[in-house]
Structure formats: C-alpha cells, structure tokens
Amino acid sequence: MTPFEESIRQRMQDLGIGSWSKLQQQAGMGRRSLDNVRQGHLQSLKLSQLHSLAAALGWSLEQLLFRFHLIHPEDPSLAHEDQQFHGLTQKSSPAAHDYLQQQTFQQLQTLLTQYPTARHMADANPQLPARNLTALFRSLDQLLHTWGIEAIGSPWEQVAFDPALHHPDTTDLGLGETVYIRFVGYRKGTTILSPAKVSRTLPKGYP
Structure with a gap:
C-alpha cells in the first residue's frame, strides 16, 4: 500500500466511505483514474476530476494537492494539520x-x-x-x-x-x-x- 493510498483510506474511514468502489462512485471517476489516485499520480487527472475527488473526500482542492505533495506550505515548521491547512490557504494559493x-x-x-x-x-x-x-x-x-x-x-x-x-x-x-x-x-x-x-x-x- 502506497503512502498516498493509506492517506486516502484513512480519510475514507473518517467519512464512512466503506470501499474504493464507493469513493469511485461518489467522485464520478473511472477505474483507471482511481488507480492513478491510489498510486499518487494526480498529475494524470483532469482538473474536473481533481475537484470531484476533493469534494468526495471533504477537502478543498488545495488540501488535496497538499496531501499529494503537489503544493507545499511556505513554513515547514507547521506542526498540526489544521495549522498546515491554514498556512496552505493563506500562503500557498499562488502555487x-x-x-x-x-x-x-x-x-x-x-x-x-x-x-x-x-x-x-x-x-x-x-x-x-x-x-x-x-x-x-x-x-x-x-x-x-x-x-x-x-x-x-x-x-x-x-x-x-x-x-x-x-x-x-x-x-x-x-x-x-x-x-x-x-x-x-x-x-x-x-x-x-x-x-x-x-x-x-x-x-x-x-x-
């Protein structure tokens, strides 16, 4: 299991999404696109798919991109998730x-x-x-x-x-x-x- 897959699985558990097929259905994604997500290959997804995936997981698009290391907060010392997301929203919007x-x-x-x-x-x-x-x-x-x-x-x-x-x-x-x-x-x-x-x-x- 990849780190990306583990992160998504934990989020699914928090939201009560019981299976990958359920996430696929909620995000309106094809099987190949879902496989790319599980491997951490978000670059292969279309912008509309990124928005749909973020919505299905209850994240903003920036939070999703941050989770997959596609954008980074300017302050690496932020220790807590809420602080990281706040810093991301405030500082990393240009990225x-x-x-x-x-x-x-x-x-x-x-x-x-x-x-x-x-x-x-x-x-x-x-x-x-x-x-x-x-x-x-x-x-x-x-x-x-x-x-x-x-x-x-x-x-x-x-x-x-x-x-x-x-x-x-x-x-x-x-x-x-x-x-x-x-x-x-x-x-x-x-x-x-x-x-x-x-x-x-x-x-x-x-x-």
Whole structure:
C-alpha cells in the first residue's frame, strides 16, 4: 500500500466511505483514474476530476494537492494539520493557482495551438466556413490574457529561427535562419509553455 493510498483510506474511514468502489462512485471517476489516485499520480487527472475527488473526500482542492505533495506550505515548521491547512490557504494559493493553470493549459493545448492559424486562414479567405466559428473562441483570448500567457509569434509571420522559442519541421535549421510560423507557441514570462512550430516555407494556399 502506497503512502498516498493509506492517506486516502484513512480519510475514507473518517467519512464512512466503506470501499474504493464507493469513493469511485461518489467522485464520478473511472477505474483507471482511481488507480492513478491510489498510486499518487494526480498529475494524470483532469482538473474536473481533481475537484470531484476533493469534494468526495471533504477537502478543498488545495488540501488535496497538499496531501499529494503537489503544493507545499511556505513554513515547514507547521506542526498540526489544521495549522498546515491554514498556512496552505493563506500562503500557498499562488502555487496551487499555477498548478491548476498548467493542468488546464495542457488540456487546451491542442486547441490553443491550432486555433490562431485557423482564424488567420479564415480572415484571409472569407469563403472558408471556419470564419463563422472564430467568434466562439474569443473567450480563449481573454482567458490567456487573464493568466498572463502570451502567444509566440503570429500565424505565417516571418521570423528568425530561435531554438529556444521555435520547434522546426526539419533538423537542419540554423540559428537566425528565416522561417515562417505555422502554428503559434505560448509563453508565460520567461517560461516557454509550448514552442511555436516553424517551417522554411509558407503553407499551401497562402494568399
């Protein structure tokens, strides 16, 4: 039995949850997700699953993340559980906030990577049906702005290749070589969340 499993089992006993299948039912989780929880692999769960699991166990999301060592109180000398949770709530909210942002970004990454290029193509060619769909994604721009996440480049922009910012479609690109951005990347401050995908040539159908 893993330490994570023992911690959860003790909490289940305190709450009168008699079996793992009962917890699975209350949290609305699949068997594989529950197995990941028992092994301490919360990183593999979706944000909605983390919220549901925390609620089933009567914990806040921060308490759940703390239990699984995904966030830590700034003061390691806190001796009692109540003090730890109080310190966690007061001091470690930024850590929990950053963790949840990362989890959400990973879930949205494919959409966020492809959407700017689709929008640019729709603007360049109004006959494309996709033009009617771009308004549905405007909330993503606001979400990224709120999180302080910035795009790396813009679709089809001509830039100098920088391996720190760009992911090439070939292995022979040299530093500073002229390339075109096929799909934008994203960064938060100095942290590169996903590099922009670049190529020497423009995509077919470029006006």
